[in-house]
Amino acid sequence: MxxxxxxxxxxxxxxxxxxxxxxxxxxxxxxxxxxxxxxxxxxxxxxxxxxxxxxxxxxLTPYKKTCIATHAGDYFIRLSVHDRAGVFAMVAKHMADHDISLESIVQRSFVEGQIGGTKTIILVTHETTETNIQQALAGIAKDSHLVARSQFIRIERMT
Structure with missing residues (x-):
């Protein structure tokens, strides 16, 4: 069956x-x-x-704890930002400044055709460290373009 x-x-x-x-x-x-x-x-x-x-x-032996800051892997990042000229360029600059290469980018408005509202930016990175991700997101937050707190999820490849 x-x-x-x-x-x-x-x-x-x-x-x-x-x-x-x-x-x-x-x-x-x-x-x-x-x-x-x-x-x-x-x-x-x-x-x-x-x-x-x-x-x-x-x-069986006890597992050894590792420091998550040194974890290397791919990441899914979601940013809610003001829909203004130059915001994505600023995001890309922070990623580049922290040696983060992007695998894919999706940028979408909450309301189609609305200018000056908010936009969601979805990024999937190539392999990088958690420290790099956290530092890049901290820099993006300081630039005051975020509408809500940034979110990220570790991607575990099973192959």
Whole structure:
């Protein structure tokens, strides 16, 4: 039996989006959960077995925390700005000043044809550091063109 999982998202900027892909299905998922519960139930002191995480519990080591400022990756940035001449040039200058290369740019007005209102700028960056992003956004905020606080999300590539 072919099972498909789907996720629908409604966005004011992008409209309605639908993501779909193959799923395991009810029986396969239930069997995996029961297997994990059985592995956990078998655990008792001194007994080494292949745990849920693929290795004995005693072989697990604490993770090492890293500083997010040094995280390198791609970023999604959303800016709400005044619709004025030169605003995008200022945004681009701050990105360049902090060695941030842009993969894609979308600029959209909240109300079509309205001049002097507000505009949303969506940026997707190439790989850079969190520090670079935060410094660029701080510089953009100081220039007083923002209508609302800037937002950014780390993009994790799974390939």
């Amino acid at each position: 072919c099972v498909t999982n789907a996720l629908a998202i409604q966005s004011d900027l992008l409209g309605e989006l639908l993501f779909s892909g193959s799923g395991a299905g009810g029986a396969a998922t239930a069997l995996a959960v029961i297997g994990d519960l059985a592995d956990i139930a078998k655990a008792h002191p001194g007994f080494q077995y292949r745990a849920v995480l693929g290795r004995p519990a005693l072989a």
